[in-house]
Amino acid sequence: MAHSAPAKQKVVIVGAGPVGSLAALYAAARGDEVEVYELRGDLRDPATIPLNFTKSINLALSERGITAMKQSHRDELIDRVLADSIPMSGRMIHGRTDGKLWEAAQAYDVHGRAINAVDRGTLNNAFLDELEQTPNVQLFFNHKLVGADFRNNRAWFERRSPGASPYDKATEVEVSFDLLIGADGAHSASRYHMMKFARVDYSQEYIDTLWCEFRIPPSSDQQEFRISPNHLHIWPGKEHMFIAIPSADRSFTCTLFAPADHYGSLSAASHPEKALIEFFDTNFPGVCPDLITPEALHEQFTANQHLPLISLKCNPHHYDASVVVVGDAAHAVLPFYGQGLNAGLEDIRTLFEILDRYGVYDDSNGPTSPESRRDARRRALQAYTDQRAADTHAINDLSKQNFLEMRWGVKSPLYRLRKSVEETLTRYVPELGWQTQYTRVSFSNQRYSEVVQAVRRQGQLLGMGLGAAALLASVTTVLVGVLCWRRRPTTAGMVSPWAALRNVWREVRRTLL
Structure with a gap:
């Protein structure tokens, strides 16, 4: 007996930026009927004013974001974005000493890998062009989310005509959905309405x-x-x-x-x-x-x-089986690690991998009823929050720490020493698996929370190694001193070299224990 195909899900995405657009491509590839609602006008229109009133902020696209885009299986999209990007292989530090200007390059990676400077407009245009060519995706611009009922899966949008006066009455549109994905930025309306239903721990700074x-x-x-x-x-x-x-x-x-x-x-x-x-x-x-x-x-x-610069954390990232927030709506981070875009795109890859894993799209065992699919989606969204909240909190903290490194640490001799030691270990002793924090964040897909743990372990080992080297140097100095003392007559009142050595050893034991 032939099985009928499962009913398609209707996925509503709030926000047509890169993160929301990638979510639409992932959902559409799985057969969902997708509707994308954007507060602003068409972002490809030069007359559309971005929400922060700037048009030329560049973005940094690195391994996480590229991997997430590749898994949308839109090769032309990736080629178009990377063709217009500029690879940056490292930092160039500028300064002046004794009246003379200088600059010093610091490579990001011992293997020569680079991050990519991407124009925000180019990225938005590439995504929207791709969505416009996808038959099961509809784009709705100038639609503002004004209400949502996540128990009955209903949302309400105000629709304004382009160029309309703020005093003109907007038309309200009611939309039903199976899943709403909020990708509408740090001041997210999706998150605001979700917090009326979910007990969300939320912090903003x-x-x-x-x-x-x-x-x-x-x-x-x-x-x-x-x-x-x-x-x-x-x-x-x-x-x-x-x-x-x-x-x-x-x-x-x-x-x-x-x-x-x-x-x-x-x-x-x-x-x-x-x-x-x-x-x-x-x-x-x-x-x-x-x-x-x-x-x-x-x-x-x-x-x-x-x-201003805002950072925020929230947990959970979802409510029941009906809504999940992604990108800046869930975890706006400071820009100092260049991971805001990459973390948001990685959200989408992670989210849909978990939806797949929990069988939301699996019809191999026969027709999937709306009830069973909703139950699978509920479990998947909980698993997504359990995994992703820890990672997004980690990159939030790392981004704050990197501000200090960028504005001051890059000039510190201690920073340069540690960077040199770590890169030497990576290059010449690869079997150790040693990598700098920057490499793990920017050139791998390792979970952010695991990056923090790995770097903490490496820091402890490096501290022990440098401490042991310092101890060895100290003991060597003392032994050399002992040999010199033995060749000289003992003067009254002087401490015996052996007594001095015992004192040193006693102090070392006290410190270690």
Whole structure:
């Protein structure tokens, strides 16, 4: 007797950014009827204003994000995105010593692997073009999620016509679904409505740092990059830093990160342009006027918004069998590890792997009833939260820690020593499986929580090794001293060398035990 095909699920996705778009491709590939609702207008339209009022922020695409995209089996999509990306093989640290400018490259990886600078608009356009060609996906722009009932699987959206006045009455649309995936960013409406049903532990933090965007144009004569295009450029400072990421048009998208009071004092100065130029000359030597003219620097500082940085955690990431939040809606992270996009895309790969594992799409044993499928989905979403919450909390913490490393640690001799030792172990003793934290995060698909554990173990071993080396050096020094003492007559009042050695050993035992 032939089995009938299982009823298709209806999946509603809120948010048409890269994470929501990838979720739509995964669901569509499994036969779901997919509807994508986006608050803004079509992101491919140059007139559409991004929610943060900036258009040129570059993104870092690394192994996790690429792996997640590959598993959508859309080769043309991946080729298009990577063709327009720029590989960055490491950091380029900038500074000035004794009046002379210098720069020092720090490779990300001993094997020469690179992360990819990707334009946000290029990425969005590639995804939306792909979705538009997928027959079981529908796109709805200018739709705002205003209500949801996750017990009865209903959602309500306000639909506004493009260009409509805020005072015009919006049309409300009711939508039913089997599963709603919230991919609508840090200020997620999906999460807000989910928290009315689920007991969600939620924390949100704004760090005392604002960011402002700048631009280094290409050279005026040859239209070439003004500085190396294959590095992420950093001008570090104790409290602030300036970074530059290459763009396909041979410019650099730059970001100033600084405490809020720095922005306030610069804006309130009696001569703001002069104060800004002096601030840059003191803290970010070589930027102005060499790369950005004083006029352009002041214009961009004044015109571009000074925006906050938010990080958030929540647990669980789902409610029952009906809703799950992904990407920044579940775990907005600070940008200092370049993992916001990658973690969000990895969410989708992980989510659908678990849905597959729990048989949500498995019809090999006959027809799947809506009830059995809902039960499988409920168990799968719980498993997803159990696994993913730990990982997203881990990358949230790692991103905070990397801010300190980027703005100050990269210049520290201790940081350079540890990096050198770890890279030497990776290169020459590969059987140890030793990898730097950055390599594990950016060039592998190892779970973030496992990265933290592995790096902690490596740190303990490295500390023990360096401690043993220091102890050996100390003991050697003492023994050499003993030999020298034995050749000299003992002077009254001097401590016997053997007594000194016993004291040293006693102190070592006390420290170790």
